[in-house]
Amino acid sequence: MTAVGIDVGKAALDLAIDGVPGVVRFANSTAGIRKLVRRLANVGDVRVVVEATGGYEDALLEACCDAGIWVSRINPRQARDFARATGELAKTDAIDARLLCLLSRLFADRLRRHQAPAPWQCELRDWLRRRGQVVTALQAQKQQMAMTSPGVRKLMARTIAALKRERAAIDQQMQALLRTHTTPALHSSKGMGPIFQATSLALLPELGTLTRQQVAKLVGVAPMNRDSGQMHGKRRIRGGRAPVRVALYMATLSAVRWDPVMRAHYQQLRA
Numbered sequence: 001m002t003a004v005g006i007d008v009g010k011a012a013l014d015l016a017i018d019g020v021p022g023v024v025r026f027a028n029s030t031a032g033i034r035k036l037v038r039r040l041a042n043v044g045d046v047r048v049v050v051e052a053t054g055g056y057e058d059a060l061l062e063a064c065c066d067a068g069i070w071v072s073r074i075n076p077r078q079a080r081d082f083a084r085a086t087g088e089l090a091k092t093d094a095i096d097a098r099l100l101c102l103l104s105r106l107f108a109d110r111l112r113r114h115q116a117p118a119p120w121q122c123e124l125r126d127w128l129r130r131r132g133q134v135v136t137a138l139q140a141q142k143q144q145m146a147m148t149s150p151g152v153r154k155l156m157a158r159t160i161a162a163l164k165r166e167r168a169a170i171d172q173q174m175q176a177l178l179r180t181h182t183t184p185a186l187h188s189s190k191g192m193g194p195i196f197q198a199t200s201l202a203l204l205p206e207l208g209t210l211t212r213q214q215v216a217k218l219v220g221v222a223p224m225n226r227d228s229g230q231m232h233g234k235r236r237i238r239g240g241r242a243p244v245r246v247a248l249y250m251a252t253l254s255a256v257r258w259d260p261v262m263r264a265h266y267q268q269l270r271a
Contacts, residue, residue: 001047001070001108004040005100007093008050008057016097017043018105023094028056033063040069048072049104049111051079051096055129058122065116072104072111075239079103117205124177125202131170138163174198189262191254199247219244 003018013026013036024039026032040046048064048071050057057073064071083091083099104111117125141160145153171194178197186197200207206218216222220240226233255262 001045002043003101003105003108004043004046004048005097005102005104006036006048006050006060007097007100008053008060009093010056012093013060014093014097015039016094016101017046018101023097025093028060030059033060036060037063037067037069040064041067046070047104047108047111049074049100051076051100061114062116062122065114071114073114074100074103074111077239115206115209117202120177120181121202121205124174124198127170127174127177128198128202131167131174134163134167134170138167189255190258191251191256191262193251193254196247196251199244203241203244219248221245221248 005016007014007016009028011028013028013032015024015026015036026036026039040048046069048069050060050071050073052073052075061071061073079096079100082103083089083096086099086102088095088099138160141156141163145156145160148156175194178194178201181201182197186192186200204215204219207215210218213222218240220242221237223235224238225235252262256266257263
């Protein structure tokens with residue numbers, strides 16, 4: 001397979017192909033992605049690596065999966081650590097694309113193919129993102145109310161009421177999707193509320209395709225060894241998908257409090 005690296009930006013996609021000099025830029029738009037996919041199809045069997053950029057890569061990943069192109073999305077920290085390991089301290093879009101291409105070639109056996117989410121998972125993810133934005137805005141408005149005059153506070157109260165109505169509408173949309181697509185396993189324990197269910201299904205589409213050990217590592221709840229010679233360090237969790245981990249933590253707090261089986265298991269682990 002030919003190694004390929006694509007640096008993703010808000011407006012542009014920089015394509016680097018192993019063995020081909022230079023970097024080619026495409027627009028990060030429907031037309032630009034279509035041209036890029038055609039370019040990859042002409043290369044043949046490729047292994048594409050892109051860096052997670054907060055959602056700007058979603059359309060590219062979807063197009064690659066639809067075209068049957070092998071693509072992997074990696075954590076930005078991994079990409080930056082790899083760049084430092086090569087001695088490359090400069091950072092440009094072209095350099096990043098070439099480094100991702102090199103990573104694709106050197107770590108072919110360590111990369112995980114991107115699991116394309118179902119259309120309903122994409123919709124659920126978008127609702128979840130919007131809910132997070134609304135919750136953040138609500139918190140900001142509530143914090144600022146204490147520092148304003150009564151007239152401004154009255155105006156802010158109307159803004160807060162509107163945000164609460166939007167949050168309720170989003171919750172209804174998410175629950176409609178969850179009623180259609182969740183399995184009994186996601187209702188099997190106290191604490192597994194709609195937010196946890198939505199986060200798990202939208203931000204962890206690999207569920208059901210990986211082992212429990214792989215999922216734990218992907219989320220960032222697997223204790224990592226810190227051993228060297230005769231030293232055996234304390235194992236700690238690190239890395240992983242923070243939004244999923246936060247949702248899992250809140251669900252665990254509720255389960256430990258209200259589910260007797262989970263509470264007994266928690267106390268056993270803490271003993």
